[in-house]
Amino acid sequence: MPHNDHPLSEVPAQARKGFWSLTVVLFGFTFFTSTLWAGGSLGTAFSFGELMLVIALGNLLLGAYAATLAYIGCKSGLHTVLMGRFCFGEWGSKLSDVILAFTQIGWYAWGTATVAMILVETTALPEPMETGLMVVFGLAFCITAMIGYRGLDWLSRVAVPVMLMFILFTLYTGFGQAGGVGGLLDQEPTTEMGFGAALTIVIGTFVGGATLATNWTRFARTPRIAVIATLAAFVLGNGLMVLTGALGALVYHEVDIVHVMLAQGFVAMTVTMLLLNIWSTQDNTIYNFGVAGCNLLRTQRRRLVTVLGAVIGTGLAVLGMYDYLVPFLILLGTFIPPLGGVIMADFWLRHRGRYPALEHAQLASFHWPGLLAYGAGSVAAFYSPVVPPVIGVLAAALAYMVLTHSGRPRPIGTRNRP
Template sequence: MSDLKKSKMDDFELVPVPDSAKRSWWVISLIWLAIGIDISGLFLGAILSEGMAIHDALIATFIGSSILAILAMLCANIGFQAGVSTPLVSTAVFGRNGGKLLGAINGISLVGWFAFQADFFALILVEALGKTGIEISHFSALVGGGLLMMVTAIYGVRALGKLSTWSVPLMVTLITVGLYMASGMPSTPAKEIVAPMSMGEAISFVMSIWILAAVAAPDIARYAKTRRDAILGAGFGFLLGNSATIVVALLLTHLTGTDNLVEVFFGLGLGLMAIIILVFAQWTTNSSNLVSGALGMAVALPKVPRPVWVVLMTIVGLAIAQLGMVDKFTAFLTLLGVTIAPSAGVYLAQYYFIDKNEFNFESIEKAQDWMGKGLLSWVFGSAVSACTAGEFLNLFTLTTISAIDGIVASLLAYLILSKLGARGKNKEAASDY
């Protein structure tokens, strides 16, 4: 492989991103916007419309997206300072082996999410093309979409940036046209609430799609030219990117009276638009799953090149989807999500309340193999998250968002353990005199 091709494929998975590869905040924002505009967001909007009135659903969407934006901005700020990926950032509080452990868990989780999104992409694409008279198999749609996503991910975050500069304006334009055309349709009666949900449940749903992406914001933010670029990019991208497709789905459902969005677009005469949105939306979103997953695996097992990890993850993910294992994998994925999100609470506590200087590459390189204080806090946060998650123990409720419960719990645990550790050192120092 030529040095030029190697340099284009280098995603700086084990070292800080050099200044020559960094990008402005609007490019970072476009990447997050492209990731956020996905088909699962459209269908989440349809689900919300079945559970509450449209104005309540819009409030839940903006509250959930705002919380995600704040969390992403806090994590992105750390990623900018460290200049490295999320697993390497976590090395500062979990140790080198702890960072590898988080990288492996994150990588395995994202293989599953890649499989889920790829399967979803294939199902919807087959339905959409079928309405135009084009018949393709689920396998063909799955493999074709998977290869698109894989090629972009092999070239890393910079390729996502280039794809986003084309995909976001196109998707926004087509969605705007769809909304304009739907607004001219005859008014429909108010949709009946068939599955009532509380405001807390709705906010939790809104956040659930992108909570892990917010926690992994350093993966993208390390490419920002300035701290302002990193923070604004994450905040703008998450606030608008996460909410945009949900709001579009809510409005289309409200205007047309149906929550089958494929039917909506074809009913408006925008069948080609639906297919284009589908391809671009899932292309960028699922490429980002492969990018972050491969970064994690490259930290866990650095002897295997990152592009090889992308290819391996694609093959495994497509096999999981094709063999119908996605449904069986969902509970496992939720468990991994409960495990991953609380890790952010530990490095947020270290950076914002204890010592931000630990987050430089020199300190990360010198980290111990294991750092018990951070690991114990991570385990505690994961346990709290599992206890409040409806999918698991469901023993009690705190914020109604189990991932946030875990992040707050791990943050507080780390602060307490750090304070106790500092007191212990002070006593030892005093006894030496």
């Protein structure tokens, strides 16, 4: 099927992309409004110096995690859920399909609700129109995702430069109104949050996206391109978004970045930023769902699965997903990173940095070392008193190493991929 983006196979050499194409798509993905909200929740809880440390450290850890998976994605030509077949088994990989698909649907619902609610607020439309706008945007956002990588690339080439201009202008305005560095250093926190919880929120803003960055880095021509583009997007791009939200909260004592921009007098800019920002991430998000759904259902019909995901996400938006952002981020920061830890350990330790060709691979139905290691990583992250995402990755990788070197449990039913 033309332009179907290889949902169940390796990306061939002739379909690979260059640095700028990959970078702009990844920046379009990481420039997401929810990251501004997450940054806002940090801005009221820390002094300026502590805030900068949280943002820098959190995004460096996130970027390192994403770049490692990006390298594997480029080397193998596979996306994350196909890698899951090697480390979790033919049927065991459905665990990662469900978890990752759920995270993307959650983001899609949140973004769809956000754009509808803010349009009503900023344009004085009747409040009952919110539901109708959610339905309209929920279905519209998936159009570029249905086209595939080309559609994401086209939209991002327009949205990313405009978004970057808006972000820098907002940062400059807020910096000036705060009275420069001296004014920012004088700001006092008005809420409380632990350092570990703050790092979890920074990493949680996009750890689901980082785990799925392979959906695009598998298109990179070289591992170098994949790693540099991913670091740029997840360290600089995501970092700018967190900083913008945090600075707005620190200066204006307002977590809602849209209210910050309205307070700065940027009504038209706010609406434009909102639409470009959310659309350029929503299409990536629902594209992720489509890829995970194809692996779950073992179907090549990516466009159909994408539309079904948009319908589900729109339904969740109408039902009130908007109110659960921060708990959702903490949930992601706990249970998603162990997936990446198992994938990385499996690629380097078991496959020595090179997967066999997927169409010829002999795959167990359930690869128990991977499934047990994921469980161990999730438990460690859930009960960790410090930085659960990092602990989850390390614990899962360590558990996998121990399980694969201490005698593997007998797999259930080995067979070829269908």
